[in-house]
Amino acid sequence: MMAGELVLSASEVVRRFGSVTALGGVSLGVRAGECVALVGESGSGKSTLLRTFNRLTDPESGAVRVGGEDVRAMDAVALRRRIGYVPQDGGLLPHWTVLRNVALVPWLLGQDDAESAAAGALEKVGLPAAAYGRRWPHQLSGGQRQRVAIARALAAAPRIVLLDEPFGALDAITRGDLQQMFAALRAESGIATLLVTHDLHEAFLLADRVAVMRAGRIEQDAPPDTLVAAPATPYVAELLARARVGHEARR
Amino acid sequence: MSVRITTAAVVCTVALALATPAGSQPGSGTTRPSARPIVVASKPFAESYLLAELFAQVLEARGHEVARRFGLGGTEISFPALQQGSIDVYPEYTGSGLLVILKAPPDPASAKVFDIVSREFRTRFDVRWLPPLGFENTYAMSIRTEMAQRLGIRTLSDFARVSRDMRAGFTADFIGLPDGLPGLRAAYDIHPKSVNALAPGVKYQALMAGSVDIIDAYSTDGLLGRYAITVLEDDRGFFPPYDAAALVREALAREQPDAVAALTELSGRIDVLRMRRWNERVEINGEAAAIVARDALVELGLTSLSGDAGTPGEARGSAPPASLRDYLWSRRSELVRLTARHLVLAGVSLTAAVAAAVPLGLLVSRTTAAPSVVRAVGLLQTIPGLALLAFLLPLMGIGFFPAVVALFLYSLYPIVQNTVTGVQAADAGAAAAAHALGMTPRQVLWHVRVPLATPVIMAGVRTAAVVNVGTATLAALIGAGGLGDPIVAGLALSDTRMILSGAIPAALLALVVDLVLGGLQRLVTPKALRAR
Numbered sequence: 001m002m003a004g005e006l007v008l009s010a011s012e013v014v015r016r017f018g019s020v021t022a023l024g025g026v027s028l029g030v031r032a033g034e035c036v037a038l039v040g041e042s043g044s045g046k047s048t049l050l051r052t053f054n055r056l057t058d059p060e061s062g063a064v065r066v067g068g069e070d071v072r073a074m075d076a077v078a079l080r081r082r083i084g085y086v087p088q089d090g091g092l093l094p095h096w097t098v099l100r101n102v103a104l105v106p107w108l109l110g111q112d113d114a115e116s117a118a119a120g121a122l123e124k125v126g127l128p129a130a131a132y133g134r135r136w137p138h139q140l141s142g143g144q145r146q147r148v149a150i151a152r153a154l155a156a157a158p159r160i161v162l163l164d165e166p167f168g169a170l171d172a173i174t175r176g177d178l179q180q181m182f183a184a185l186r187a188e189s190g191i192a193t194l195l196v197t198h199d200l201h202e203a204f205l206l207a208d209r210v211a212v213m214r215a216g217r218i219e220q221d222a223p224p225d226t227l228v229a230a231p232a233t234p235y236v237a238e239l240l241a242r243a244r245v246g247h248e249a250r251r
Numbered sequence: 252m253s254v255r256i257t258t259a260a261v262v263c264t265v266a267l268a269l270a271t272p273a274g275s276q277p278g279s280g281t282t283r284p285s286a287r288p289i290v291v292a293s294k295p296f297a298e299s300y301l302l303a304e305l306f307a308q309v310l311e312a313r314g315h316e317v318a319r320r321f322g323l324g325g326t327e328i329s330f331p332a333l334q335q336g337s338i339d340v341y342p343e344y345t346g347s348g349l350l351v352i353l354k355a356p357p358d359p360a361s362a363k364v365f366d367i368v369s370r371e372f373r374t375r376f377d378v379r380w381l382p383p384l385g386f387e388n389t390y391a392m393s394i395r396t397e398m399a400q401r402l403g404i405r406t407l408s409d410f411a412r413v414s415r416d417m418r419a420g421f422t423a424d425f426i427g428l429p430d431g432l433p434g435l436r437a438a439y440d441i442h443p444k445s446v447n448a449l450a451p452g453v454k455y456q457a458l459m460a461g462s463v464d465i466i467d468a469y470s471t472d473g474l475l476g477r478y479a480i481t482v483l484e485d486d487r488g489f490f491p492p493y494d495a496a497a498l499v500r501e502a503l504a505r506e507q508p509d510a511v512a513a514l515t516e517l518s519g520r521i522d523v524l525r526m527r528r529w530n531e532r533v534e535i536n537g538e539a540a541a542i543v544a545r546d547a548l549v550e551l552g553l554t555s556l557s558g559d560a561g562t563p564g565e566a567r568g569s570a571p572p573a574s575l576r577d578y579l580w581s582r583r584s585e586l587v588r589l590t591a592r593h594l595v596l597a598g599v600s601l602t603a604a605v606a607a608a609v610p611l612g613l614l615v616s617r618t619t620a621a622p623s624v625v626r627a628v629g630l631l632q633t634i635p636g637l638a639l640l641a642f643l644l645p646l647m648g649i650g651f652f653p654a655v656v657a658l659f660l661y662s663l664y665p666i667v668q669n670t671v672t673g674v675q676a677a678d679a680g681a682a683a684a685a686h687a688l689g690m691t692p693r694q695v696l697w698h699v700r701v702p703l704a705t706p707v708i709m710a711g712v713r714t715a716a717v718v719n720v721g722t723a724t725l726a727a728l729i730g731a732g733g734l735g736d737p738i739v740a741g742l743a744l745s746d747t748r749m750i751l752s753g754a755i756p757a758a759l760l761a762l763v764v765d766l767v768l769g770g771l772q773r774l775v776t777p778k779a780l781r782a783r
Binding site for chain 1: 678680681683684685686687688689690691694698699702703777778779780
């Protein structure tokens with residue numbers, strides 16, 4: 001699994017917002033089938049880095065590649081349709097049914113079987129289309145809405161999915177359920193995943209590698225065991241100590 | 252250049268519309284189908300209605316076809332409309348011509364004033380004063396006789412000494428025009444404690460009820476003799492002579508000299524007592540101006556009773572029905588026609604406003620220009636109705652088209668404002684996610700922002716519609732018709748029932764329009780967002 005081709009790569013990426021340097025020359029790679037977690041405090045640049053891959057943000061310098069191709073050479077809209085995306089608030093369209101929300105990307109891609117693809121994706125996240133497809137988002141619980149958002153990200157069967165704090169707004173029990181569900185989905189599909197989270201437990205539970213970001217730079221990028229065994233900087237050590245991680249049951 | 256072309260186009264359209272023989276009867280030997288109808292107008296007060304009706308009926312008696320545009324909004328609307336060619340003739344007063352239109356200094360000599368306005372209007376405006384009708388209608392500054400006796404006030408100079416304790420109730424014309432309050436202030440040092448704008452039709456009631464202490468009555472007002480009112484003497488000769496006369500376009504004189512000849516038959520025939528008596532019949536007895544005018548022409552020997560004196564403009568029967576309900580019922584066909592006209596005015600202008608304001612709102616809502624555009628459109632809203640109409644007049648004349656343009660401009664603001672607000676307030680998370688998953692900006696707008704904004708946009712349309720239906724009553728002031736007609740005429744003739752016959756349907760219409768649009772709002776709101 002670790003030896004797959006590089007599906008996402010950033011090299012020496014710089015991005016500033018005014019006088020604030022969000023990314024100060026960051027390099028990162030995600031291989032096929034791999035799950036990489038970006039962890040760090042608010043403002044460390046992890047979301048900005050994630051957003052360079054589907055061109056929600058363009059870097060000032062450095063190169064961002066998806067599937068080996070420089071994203072600047074690609075049409076932004078077409079690129080986004082190739083990549084699954086789950087924001088923290090779900091971002092479901094409130095005036096569309098659950099099924100139509102999930103069918104969004106297949107529909108944008110002009111697929112004839114958009115609805116059946118959506119129904120399949122709903123089934124995978126534990127919300128059968130027959131029971132949930134015709135509901136409105138406001139008729140679902142917070143956890144159910146996030147499941148729909150994940151189904152929507154996966155409905156067009158992308159090779160890559162970007163998750164930006166996907167479970168951050170949920171209560172602990174629901175969050176645990178969704179983490180388990182997503183771990184199972186990944187085990188089954190092997191989809192390459194870049195996960196932004198401020199929750200080290202979540203990162204250790206779901207990711208093959210964890211990249212610790214601080215002030216627009218990556219302090220350490222390593223598998224969880226290595227991180228625990230040999231923190232590269234005092235910041236990483238402190239972060240691990242504060243979160244008291246390292247003893248999760250690995251899947 | 253483009254303005255001139257537009258103007259030319261509008262003038263052509265109006266001319267075409269007027270040139271179309273409307274309702275000409277081939278069997279009637281007196282009608283000349285070749286001539287276009289002569290447009291007779293009046294200002295919005297009783298005497299002006301009556302004189303205009305006299306003009307119209309004498310023209311009809313001499314075989315001319317006439318179109319009535321009564322109740323136009325004062326000299327500032329009527330005179331430009333005449334200059335511009337939208338109307339052919341209306342009754343005016345030499346003093347107003349001298350001071351208001353020519354802005355010349357006042358002069359007490361009646362004949363000299365007539366010479367000045369005749370010469371100047373012909374050379375400067377291509378407009379002709381026909382020889383005066385024979386009576387003068389000057390301002391009669393009036394106070395309650397009880398107060399006059401108690402304070403020993405006989406002249407305007409007397410009044411000036413106590414004016415700082417007095418509340419004035421003046422017509423809007425008088426407050427603003429140089430031959431009114433501004434001039435009076437300068438000539439007599441009169442400075443009332445407060446100045447209230449009153450409709451001509453209510454000033455006597457306001458004076459007698461003690462709401463105000465001085466009014467600008469007219470010397471021919473039929474009501475003048477009815478109340479215990481003292482007319483103050485103009486001891487410094489401030490007011491110029493106000494000889495009433497027909498003001499006609501020179502073009503009419505060139506094209507239809509016999510029409511001008513017919514109008515001239517009235518010259519020198521109406522003395523002040525006659526005029527006051529006729530005014531009294533309209534103002535106090537509540538008789539229709541058309542009927543009083545018909546009798547007046549017979550009295551003057553210009554028509555015989557057996558002759559058809561034309562169709563009355565205001566169908567007020569000689570025996571008015573007892574209750575308001577009966578009155579409304581007796582006028583039902585007229586009210587239906589006016590309501591339909593009103594709906595067309597409001598409907599056309601609102602539809603155009605929606606067609607312009609929603610795209611404009613959508614276009615600017617996602618840009619930094621949004622606040623300035625909303626503010627600019629909002630500025631339009633602050634222009635007073637009559638001022639906007641007066642501003643549009645030189646470009647578009649009077650009637651349906653400028654009224655629709657004015658209503659259109661007034662309807663823009665709530666729709667643009669709500670479109671911008673609705674789009675900006677639309678669920679930001681949903682729009683961002685749709686963008687991130689590959690919707691184009693256009694798709695985000697059409698599939699996410701606009702559907703989510705529809706309830707807010709529709710609320711703006713409803714606001715605009717209700718305001719529009721109300722404002723459309725002002726269209727009567729530029730001869731565009733609608734339910735404002737009976738309101739303006741009723742105000743001029745002190746006829747409350749006539750006012751209500753326009754106001755009640757207008758209010759009901761606003762309610763109905765709001766209900767219908769409320770239903771439409773529900774219909775276009777995405778199902779998931781409807782009130783649950």
